Amino acid sequence: MEPLFLVIGIVVLVAVVVDLLWTTLWVDGGSGPLSSRLTTAVWRGLRRASDDNQRVLSLAGPLILVFTLAMWIGLLWIGWTLLFAGGSVALVSAHTGDPADWTGRFYYVAYTMFTNGNGDYTPTSGTWEIASAFTTATGMAFVTLAVSYVLAVLGAVSEKRSFASDVTGLGTRSEAFVRTSWDDRRNADDASAAFDGLGLSLESLSADLSLLADQHKSYPILHYYHSEQKKHASAVAVPILDEALTIYRYGVPDDGKPNPMLVEDARSSAQSYLETLDTAFIEPADEVPPDPDLDQLRKAGVPTVADEEFEEALEELNERRRKLLGVVRADAWNWPPLDEEK
Secondary structure (H helix, E strand, O other): OOHHHHHHHHHHHHHHHHHHHHHOOOOOOOOOOOHHHHHHHHEEEEEEEEOOHHHHHHOOOOOOOHHHHHHHHHHHHHHHHHHHHHOOOEEEOOOOOOOHHHHHHHHHHHHHHOOOOOEEEOOOOHHHHHHHHHHHHHHHHHHHHHHHHHHHHHHHHHHHHHHHHHHHHOOOOHHHHHHHHHOOHOOOOHHHHHHHHHHHHHHHHHHHHHHHOOOOOOOHHHHHHOOOOOHHHHHHHHHHHHHHHHHHHHHHOHHHHHOOHHHHHHHHHHHHHHHHHHHOOOOOOOOOOOOOHHHHHHHHHOOOOHHHHHHHHHOOOOOHHHHHHHHHHHOOOOOOOOOOOO
16 A cells, blocks of 8 residues: 555646636636646746747647646546555456556556556456546546637637737727728718717627637636737737727717717726736736827827827826736737837
């Protein structure tokens, strides 16, 4: 009897089971304790080793996903092997009757987890037969959970890229986004009518961003799925959209604002997204990002408030805007605008 191996095996099994269920089934829990630390370590290691090379960082998400699956399977394998090593003679060879050595235990646990055994080794008592049954159950059940988790994450990654493309397609900086939504041909009698075309787009983007926030809360690994192209990066798109919403809310006069309900709904979705940052250990930046340039809007004929009034309003949003800058930097990008548009 080796009680130390038995205790360590039980501890390892409990740890991996808790981490796997926490990560895959607990919607509001984020990643489990083991998964979250592995994720952070891989991401920081890649950033340091590649010097923020975008092509290398685009591999971070797939690598983290593979390493997480490997960790779960490996710890299950090791945990059960240690548990079987805790018995004086838990397994014997079906051919010779000799007790299983470490190689035999690893082999037995592997084929029991994935194929329900082939008879090369057999348990020596009813207790170890039950343990073998649990080995098979955890192997099949948790591999199924892990595969379902992978499919859900990959689906969310596609939706994340689609949202980013929709935002940057309307404008690669907040000022450009607002200019695109402005139609001065509708401004004959009512300034706010010039933003009428914004409604459907803003409503759609708000719904997509709410979904993205929920997905990031359920699957924090999404924060580490890095897009090689900036225009496909949600970490850039969310600040662009939120800064545009700030312009609509505080930078446009009351008689020219777009539908306030749509703007506030979209700002609420953006806030929900920012609240997911804790699950990925993303901190707000130390400083506030540069203010949007209202002069660019004035040149396009968009009515704006005075710079002093806008700057005063932005001071109340410092914490929110520091979080936006933290999102951008955590994804190894610079603050918008995109490099190709000045």
